[in-house]
Amino acid sequence: MSLERVRIVLVETHYAGNLGATARVMRNFGVSDLVLVAPYARPNSSEALRMSTHGQQLLEQCRTVADLGEAIADCVCVAATSALDEGRFREQTVGPPDEVLPKLLAAMPSGPVAIVFGPEPSGLTNAQIARCHHLIRIRTSRDYSSLNLAQSVAICLYEMSRQERLMRDPNPPKSPIASHASQERMFAHLQDAFEAIHYLYDERRDALMHGIRQLIGRAGPTEQEVRMLHGLARQLLWTARNGVPQPDLPASPADPDSPADAPPSPPAQETAE
Template sequence: MGLAGVRIVLVEPAGPLNVGAIARVMKNFGLAQLVLVNPQCDPLSPEAMRMAVHAKEILESAVTVPSLPAALHGCVRAIATTGRASDGDLPLEHPKIALPWLLEEIGQPSALIFGREDRGLSNEELNYAQRFIRIPTSPDYLSLNLASAVGICCYELAQSTVPIEPQTTCKQEFASIELVEEFYQQLEALLLEIGYLYPHTATSRMEKFRQLYNRAYLQTQEVAMLRGILRQVEWAINHQRDL
């Protein structure tokens, strides 16, 4: 099922604007199952529909149930979100770490549970989840808007399904140490010739150039370009002397 098998469960949502915004962000990231537990607002109200924009079908297909157990019927895994600080009895995890777990049971539905806007989930409701997450926020303002919290979690869920593909279209050929060393020797000789370096300080000054270019992880073509510049400068110097 993947993302299609994850239910976003809202317990007693009170704000139609929040519900509409949640439907929109769900569609943004490929989730479609919205379950409302005893909603305190009309999920089909003009306000909710207006906020949903092009995700109205998620509101129209949302399932309304009287209790959290009913919302979790058939699910094999459930994660609850909370804004509480960890007290030892409730092991809180980072969303990035815990959320991919919802997708591991292929073909089986799972649920991500969000509490009320004003007070979150009760202790009894938390007991229905197997794992718990808390979105890290600034200590200056800990409270997070419900729709924002859902959006962050939907994003993290979606990111966990994106395969990391090897870089094949832009293959980088890094220059060998020997090739880069030849460039350094050519650079040092030129800088000594034009008086930028002095023999007694050349070694220490060249260390700075080595550090600079080593940080760039030069590619073979880039070394060839730099050495071409040095050769042109050498030619210009010699040509000027012949005049």
């Protein structure tokens, strides 16, 4: 599944910059079907083209129609957008993007779907919203709820793209968690290091180490992360023994991707005691 069947419908857009910015964000998310309903702004204006940034082709091929009905006639599911969600026409179908947009995705195999955005000064009318199946309200501060047109398009397309990926691959592969034995070696290494810098001592020693084990264990560390923690332990041990940061060291058979724990010979520029 992709977003090729998603249509962006802009109703009576006033500002050419918003046409261009919308074309740009549509290009970002692989959406190419743009329909303008009775626009005041011209899609071929210099301001629209300037703001489109690699979306000029969408402006060149967009359709202009006289009314909303013509723009969505062949669509199987349509969602309007509005910052206002009160009143009989709006309260029954309103929801945030993550609730509404999956319904459009589910309908896409049957045909085109559309997201409708109203004019900048006033938004969609009740009559226009009534012609749509759903209403999207992007939750913002009640003190100032009106978003820029292109920003609203970006939020909706981002959420639709995210939901589409979840539907396509609900359980994306994750890096495997390190084995218990590997984690135990890492914990032992860390414990030695923490004791060397006197982070673990007295009667709190066991309880504090238990807390560290729980903290790291809950994260489900991967083998790469276990190696990283071995590196932390190694640096702490070296600094505790030598008082200076550790230089580059050869690999250790027990930790093949990390330097050995044992202190090496002093660097060439120093004289061994």
